[in-house]
Amino acid sequence: MKKEDILNNLSSSIGALDSDGARKAIKEAINSNIPPTEIIINGISRGGEIVGEKFKNSEYFLSELIIAGEITKEALQILKPYIEQNKVQVRGKVVIGTVEGDVHDIGKNIVIMFLQSRGFDVHDLGVDVPEEDFIRAIEKTESQILAMSALMTMTAPEMGKIITRLKELGLRDKVKVIIGGAPTTPEFCEHIGADFQTVDPIEGVEKCLEWVKK
Amino acid sequence: MGLICWRPCYTESISNVEIITKSEPNTFIKTYNTPVGSLTEVFKHGIGYGQGIFGRDWDGVQARKKEFMVKEPKDYKVLKFILENLHYKPYYYPIEDQLKRLEGDGIVLTALPYEPLHRFLIEYVGWERFYTDLSKNLEVLEELSEILEKKYVEELLPIAADSPSEVILVGANIDSMLVNPPLFEKYYLPYYKKCAEILHAKGKMLDVHLDGRLKALAELVARSEVDIIEAFTPPPMGDLPINEALSLWKDKLIWINFPSTVSTLMGPRPQAVKDYLLEQLELMIPGERTILFASTENRVPEENIMAMSEVMEKATLPLSKEVIEKIRKST
Incomplete structure (x- = not known):
């Protein structure tokens, strides 16, 4: 089978939430010596795009995103030994977490799934993350992007405090800040000095891709 | 008010x-x-x-x-035992007491647990495992959900129907992201139907807390027996404008949740709150079948609550462009 056909099988299997098909296609891709970077970009990542498109069109919802995430996770797991051997270049580094006082992780975890499937190195700090942990992680990982999530109106202002702290430490210009979660709005984004706001995980990942391409 | x-x-x-x-x-x-x-x-x-x-x-x-x-999947066996041993008893004093205190200046609602399948999603299993189990362990989820539903239908709903409360809240936190249309149609609508049969027979209103993004569920909600769409959240937090909801759900009362993004998140900003409220009132013309609800918890700035009150005191029915313009000029 041609390389393009194998990668197409992989992306369409992910897009159709066919875990058996995806597993078969990724093994075939490895056996055909397709470089891992190509498998990620033209297979897994494209599969993520199909899922994202269906999500945008309301054909897929959260349950489908979870299944797609599981398939992607398994595909990356199978690919892992080859990624390490071939030193695959990551597209960018992201520190992500739900702010202090908030333990909601649905939106955050979906964004992580899509970021990973698009080749990002993601440092997930989890939920209820104190300000200093975000700062420390940015310094330690030298990430280009800080992604923060909150579901509650009461916890969203924590995002603003973290941005203020970044400014105080002279780190603000080194990272792009993206925020998300039900209570956030473009107006709030501007108010706290973040770079982008969305409640759509696909749109958020597209913005991250745009940032690292520049 | x-x-x-x-x-x-x-x-x-x-x-x-x-x-x-x-x-x-x-x-x-x-x-x-x-x-x-x-x-x-x-x-x-x-x-x-x-x-x-x-x-x-x-x-x-x-x-x-x-x-x-x-x-993990083996935990369902233990949960099944727990659900089979659930019992419900009437406890009406809190409603009776509050009704006396209100003296007609409001309503007392009584709330039941989440819808059977929703209780697994929110309380027992959590969203990640829930969705995985929906595809891998559906039979177990269905079996346990049926046990819970039977308990509600046979024990809990009759208790609620006999309660002094006029409005019975039977489910909560519905968002199309969490509960997609096929799921809502297969597992939620039939439950609402059973609730309605029991509650309507005793003259009670069926209320569901549909506070999320509802555009994808709007047609299904229209088909449901639900009487009150509680906590309907318009944009910017929700995705369905009030006028569309009113035209889709012609036989339902829409209880509108004032979005906390506007009332709370940005601190005191009474003018923005007034402007937003007036925009929403225009979408509600003539103002029938709507309740506007604003939470006072979670540190809503007083200035914002005062701004809402100032507008609502003047929002006489039937609402019209003239009434709204008059409020705009006088506030």
Whole structure:
């Protein structure tokens, strides 16, 4: 089978939430010596795009995103030994977490799934993350992007405090800040000095891709 | 204007199960020991827990679940035992007491647990495992959900129907992202139908807390027997404008949630609150079948509450462009 056909099988299997098909296609891709970077970009990542498109069109919802995430996770797991051997270049580094006082992780975890499937190195700090942990992680990982999530109106202002702290430490210009979660709005984004706001995980990942391409 | 108060109408107990609770700083652990095994759930409190009211911290935040009862498929067997041993008893005093206190200046609602399948999603299993199990262990989820539904239909709903409350809340936190249309149609609508049969027979109104993004569910909601769409959240937090909701749900009362993004998130900004409210009122013309609800918890700035009151006091029915323009000029 041609390389393009194998990668197409992989992306369409992910897009159709066919875990058996995806597993078969990724093994075939490895056996055909397709470089891992190509498998990620033209297979897994494209599969993520199909899922994202269906999500945008309301054909897929959260349950489908979870299944797609599981398939992607398994595909990356199978690919892992080859990624390490071939030193695959990551597209960018992201520190992500739900702010202090908030333990909601649905939106955050979906964004992580899509970021990973698009080749990002993601440092997930989890939920209820104190300000200093975000700062420390940015310094330690030298990430280009800080992604923060909150579901509650009461916890969203924590995002603003973290941005203020970044400014105080002279780190603000080194990272792009993206925020998300039900209570956030473009107006709030501007108010706290973040770079982008969305409640759509696909749109958020597209913005991250745009940032690292520049 | 009036007050809306929530009061319970039942007590829930579990027989043949030993429940052990343990408190640690900011954490609360609950273990259920049954003859077929044990389950544990862990709650995490916010900072300042217990320094507020109603089990919330001073910031208005409730304890959140950190670990769910079901952590692996074998836990369903233990959960099944727990559900089979659930019991409900009437407890009407809180409603009777509140009705007396209100003296007609509002309504007293009584709230039942989440819809059977939703209770698994929110309380017992958690969203990640729930969706995985929907595809891998559907039969177990369906079986347990049926046990719960039977308990509700045979024991709990008749208690609610006989309660002094006029409005019965039977489900909550519905969002199309969490509950997609096929799921809503297959597992939620039939439950609402059963609820309606029991509650309507006793003259009660069926209320569901549909506070999320509803555009994808709007047609299905229209087909449901639900009387009150509680906490309908218009944009910017929701995705369905009020006028569209009103035209789709012609036989329903829409209880509109004032989005906290506007009322709380950005601090005191009475003019923005007034402008937003006036825009929404225009979408509600002539103002029938709508209730506008604004929460006063979670530190809503007083200036914003005053701004809402100022507008609403003048929002006489029937609403019209003229009435709204008059309010705009006078506030």
